[in-house]
Amino acid sequence: MVGKTSSSRNLVVGALALALFTGFLWAGAIVAGLSDQIADGEGMYVxxxxxxHGKNLGGKSAPSLIGExxxxxxxxxxxxxxxxxxxxLKATMPYHxxxxxxxxQYLFITCFLLWQNGIDLGGEVSVGDLKGVQLP
Ligand code: HEC
Structure with a gap:
């Protein structure tokens, strides 16, 4: 009983430490390329x-942001x-x-949305680079 309690406490402490560590990495992340922009954009989207719009982009109270x-x-x-x-996005979202x-943040969320919809921007992008990207 005692052993069980302390091991579950260890688990909680471990999970907290991991969350702190991940948060630290997240805050300190240096944008090295498109994959980082997408990963950061995902967190910002969430x-x-x-x-x-739903965790998986499938829509909730607002339209789906994925699919045909x-x-x-x-x-x-x-x-x-x-x-x-x-x-x-910048002019209208978040809705309220x-x-x-x-x-x-708008740039990274744009990268994330496009990636989820099958568009690979090819490498790290700036806001200016988005001009040349035609959507299907
Ligand atoms: C409070 C709810 C809410 C939040 C939060 C929100 N949206 Fe929306 N979003 C809406 C609604 C409602 C619409 C439909 C608006 C319309 O039809 O004019 C919409 C429409 C959109 C559209 C157009 C979709 C289409 O099918 O044409 C995009 C893209 C979008 N939102 C992206 C985002 C992004 C990115 C964020 C976060 C930065 C965000 N939204 C946050 C409610 C929300």
């Missing part, structure tokens, strides 16, 4: 977007390039507090 209909829907909003998607995130 924090700022998933409550309405996604680019069709964007196109109906006159969003034809990655830069236009970025501009749209548009523009609340930094330019870098």
């Amino acid at each position: 924090d700022n977007c998933s409550s309405c 209909g996604f680019f069709t829907s964007l196109s109906s909003r006159n969003i034809e390039t990655a830069k236009e998607l970025y501009n749209y 507090r548009p523009g609340a995130l930094s330019d870098q």
Whole structure:
């Protein structure tokens, strides 16, 4: 009984230490390339977007951001390039507090959304680079 309690306490302490360590790595992460931009974008998406659009992008109270209909829907909003998607996000999302995130956060979330929808930007990108990326 005693042994069980202390081992489950160790488990909790271990999990906390791991969470702190991961948080530390996260905060200190240096953007080395597109994969880091996507990974950071995923965390930002979960924090700022998933409550309405769903953790797996499948939609909840707000439309799905993945799958066949996604680019069709964007196109109906006159969003034809990655830069236009970025501009749209910055101007309108998160729905109740548009523009609340930094330019870098909007950029990384854009990278994450495109990656999830099969678009490989090819390498680390800046906001300016998004102009040349035509959406399907
Ligand atoms: C409070 C809920 C809410 C949050 C949080 C939110 N959205 Fe939205 N989002 C919506 C709603 C509602 C719409 C539909 C708006 C419309 O039709 O004009 C939408 C539409 C969109 C669209 C267009 C989808 C399409 O099919 O045309 C995109 C892209 C999008 N959101 C991305 C994001 C991103 C990225 C974030 C986080 C930075 C975010 N949203 C946060 C509610 C939300």
